[in-house]
Amino acid sequence: MSAYTFPVEVGILLFPFLAAILMIPFVLIQYRKYGSFPFLKILIVYSFVFYLLCAYFMVILPLPEISEVAKMTTPYAETTPFHFVTVFLNQSGFQYNNLSTYLPALLSHSFTEPFFNMLLLLPLGVYLRYYFKRSFGQTVLICFAVSLFFELSQLTGLFFIYPRPYRLFDVNDLMTNTVGGMLGYYMAPLIQFILPSRAALDQRSYEKGSRVSFFRRFIAYLLDWSLISFLAILVQLLGKQQLIVTISEVKNQRTLLLYGCLIIIYFVLIPFLTKGRTLGKAIVKIRLVNREHQNCSLWGLIVRYGLLYGVVGLTSTGQCLLLETADFTVVESWEMFGLLACTVILLIFVLNALYAILTKRLFLYERISHTEHISTISVKEKIEP
Numbered sequence: 001m002s003a004y005t006f007p008v009e010v011g012i013l014l015f016p017f018l019a020a021i022l023m024i025p026f027v028l029i030q031y032r033k034y035g036s037f038p039f040l041k042i043l044i045v046y047s048f049v050f051y052l053l054c055a056y057f058m059v060i061l062p063l064p065e066i067s068e069v070a071k072m073t074t075p076y077a078e079t080t081p082f083h084f085v086t087v088f089l090n091q092s093g094f095q096y097n098n099l100s101t102y103l104p105a106l107l108s109h110s111f112t113e114p115f116f117n118m119l120l121l122l123p124l125g126v127y128l129r130y131y132f133k134r135s136f137g138q139t140v141l142i143c144f145a146v147s148l149f150f151e152l153s154q155l156t157g158l159f160f161i162y163p164r165p166y167r168l169f170d171v172n173d174l175m176t177n178t179v180g181g182m183l184g185y186y187m188a189p190l191i192q193f194i195l196p197s198r199a200a201l202d203q204r205s206y207e208k209g210s211r212v213s214f215f216r217r218f219i220a221y222l223l224d225w226s227l228i229s230f231l232a233i234l235v236q237l238l239g240k241q242q243l244i245v246t247i248s249e250v251k252n253q254r255t256l257l258l259y260g261c262l263i264i265i266y267f268v269l270i271p272f273l274t275k276g277r278t279l280g281k282a283i284v285k286i287r288l289v290n291r292e293h294q295n296c297s298l299w300g301l302i303v304r305y306g307l308l309y310g311v312v313g314l315t316s317t318g319q320c321l322l323l324e325t326a327d328f329t330v331v332e333s334w335e336m337f338g339l340l341a342c343t344v345i346l347l348i349f350v351l352n353a354l355y356a357i358l359t360k361r362l363f364l365y366e367r368i369s370h371t372e373h374i375s376t377i378s379v380k381e382k383i384e385p
Contacts, residue, residue, distance in 0.1 A: 022049050031216055031284040034202065035209020035377040041201055048127050055120055059150040059167075060158055069157065069166045077155060077169040084114040084172045117173050118180035121147060125184020130191045131198055136182075143181025147174050212286050212373040214357050223280030228262050267305045272298050285376045296371055304369035312365075315345045 026045060030037045087110045088094065094105035105111060121143050128134040128142060153159065155169035196204075235258060271278060275295050276288030288296050288304075296304075352364045366372055 018049075018053060027219065028283060030205070031209075031219060034205035035216070035285055035375050036205050036211075036213065038201070038204055038208060040195070041205065044131055044195075044201075048131070051123050051127075055124075056150065056153075058120065060153055063158075064162075064166050066162055069162045069164060072164060072166065075168065076165050077171075079171050081171060081175065083170075084110070084176070088114075114172065114176045117176040118183070120180060121177045122180040122184040122187070125181035125186075126188045126191060127184075128181070129185045129188035130195075133198055136185055139181060139185045140178060144174065144178045146181075147177035150177070206377065209285075209377045210375050212375050216284050216286060217373060220278070220280035220284045220286060223283055224266065224278050227279055228259075228266055232258055232262060263305065263309050267309070268298070268301045271296065272301055281373075286373045287376055288371050289374050291370045291372070293374060300369050300371050304365060304371045307365035307368060311345065312349050315342045 023045065027037060030041070088105070088108075091110045092105040092108040093101050095101045124143055124146060125139055128139045134142065151169050151173060154167040155165055157163065157165050266278060271281075271288055274282075281287055288301070290296050290300055349364075355361070356363045362372055
């Protein structure tokens, strides 16, 4: 059983890291299409990613030493269809007219190996029909393609990492894997006795997507600042300017000017011209509006981002600079006063942010600038329950 439990153990260890990477595009698609990502959907998708990881690990693990593989002389492939049937009849001791041979035959390796190969893609058939709403034909093709990918991983020695295959390519595995996916397709309706239908899940997503969650805004924030950071690095490289390595280098006036210009262009001018959208906001389908849900004025955007990045941003940068460079041996030094002022401002911002998140109200800088986010998920996109 260790051959089956070991890949699952590896999958459990690596799952949190790999799932975080694999989920990024899926999260963006969900927010763009529905405007939300409910917990039950997260649970289903995470279980799907975990299943795929474990299934693939069962195909490739454990990984042998390259030197050991180089010495192997075992066959590369088994290309005889239904060879597993012949092996079962010859090696299991099964006799159709002798009931005492049934249980030993079912427990023999000649039966359990093709049986577990069939079970390997059975969950995939369930996911494809229940969650991804694939037809029977599409399910068969996808299961066959996944099985082929697994077998090619073996045939190519994990895509030529190894000098030769360390596991047998078996055409019968393609057959049993695909049959397992087909069985999963027909078993999928049983899931709806436990979980709501995909249509019901989508309807809940659209209903939640009509409101703008803080996590949705955070995703847009990460996308926007990833782009700004990339542009800043690109400009510095093109201008042959030294990249920022430590916080003290932020004192460079050219660096401050660069980021200041990018923030003004990206968060003030572009949203003013695009009716409250940045790239991140457009991807997750939200936009900035005023209190009357009309397009933001230029002044409203200036006040909003002036408070957020001009006051809070510069304050946090100043605090970091003071902590890194200041000399606090003299208690009455201006650095001590500056650090205290920065700490008070940031504390006010953090407390207000926590209050806004817990009570689902606007941040202080939003109330002052009379701006807020709304969802741009179209009513026409909503589905029937």
